[in-house]
Amino acid sequence: MTASPTAERPSLRSQRLNQITNEPHTKLDALVKAHAPFETQANFARFVVAQYLFQSELVALYNDAELIKIIPDLAERCRADAAKLDLGDLETDVPAPVAGALENPSTAQALGWLFVSEGSKLGAAFLIKRAVGLGLSETFGARHLGEPAGGRAEGWKRFTRTLDGLEFTAEEEADVEKGAIDAFVRFTVLLEQAYASAPELA
Template identity: 40%
Template sequence: MSDPILTSPLSSQLKAHTHAIHEQLDHAIMTAGMFSDRPGYQNFVLVQYRFHRDLNALYGDPALARIVPDLPARNRFAQLVEDMADLDIPPPEATESPVAHDPSEAMGWLYVAEGSKLGAGILTRLAEKLGFGASFGARHLQPDPAGRSRSWSAFQEAIDRAGLDPDRCVIGAESGFTRVIDYLGSVTSARA
């Protein structure tokens, strides 16, 4: 009898294999008080900026855009640059991106970023309570033009039919979640 996870669509495999680390990240964000005050939110934006800076080149990669045709338009890095300026956060020193150039692994990293847009609906409401929104400080939390659910479904469908290596995708997604957790740990330890 075959393993149902291995015979399911790639997006389902990614969800199953990264469930625990995804829960760990969600819990860490909510318990870090990142939406309790302006300094906490500034730390959240800094984490987002660092992670999306790591991914910025992937959104312009022609090979990846053949898999997800609207990939360049999905990039939120420019909005994060504006949000950083709104919040008077100096950009951190640039580091080398840890993202692999293997298309399957790179798409795993993008799975983390694109999936986070679903949860951003809740985070948008929390940011609004602090006075941040679509035109100041929380641009990067706004939905794609197609809407959160439709955009996510289109991304899932694209990766499901792309013939990517599931194991490499899982490695990329796990690495992406770990990277965000590491960035989160660096800002929360500095705040303590």
């Protein structure tokens, strides 16, 4: 029996994570678009609600002392404050927390979640261009999609280089993958919640 090339496991951890999250990413991308976030500012505001909820659940990870030892600029990478300011710009209330947030992950699991959060900054390069069409920018309403200090590609490369350089046990390897998958599941839940809770769009 011959394995198809797509079934091969890439040697780099970040590439393996890319591979296993490819399907959830494609589905989430379609789900985001199904909610037509760039049709109106009101639609976009619901997307920002989801982004804010996701980012606010990760604040503890971005500020975790152990994780900062691994990724020194981690705290500056957090976008919860930017998303909160965006909500203000869009005259949208800060949402109440949604039950089921991540709790006490292992380091490897946490890194899987951070992989997804950091990776989402790549897609944000496309999203912000669309947000401009709604009169928004990286200084108003779409701050959380803005170019990170030092550049998007560079920030991502530094993150994945560090992640790829860590020695993991088999258990940690499974944990990082679980973290990445769980993060996509969670974003999906939060996105649905954000649009379902929009009074004017329900």
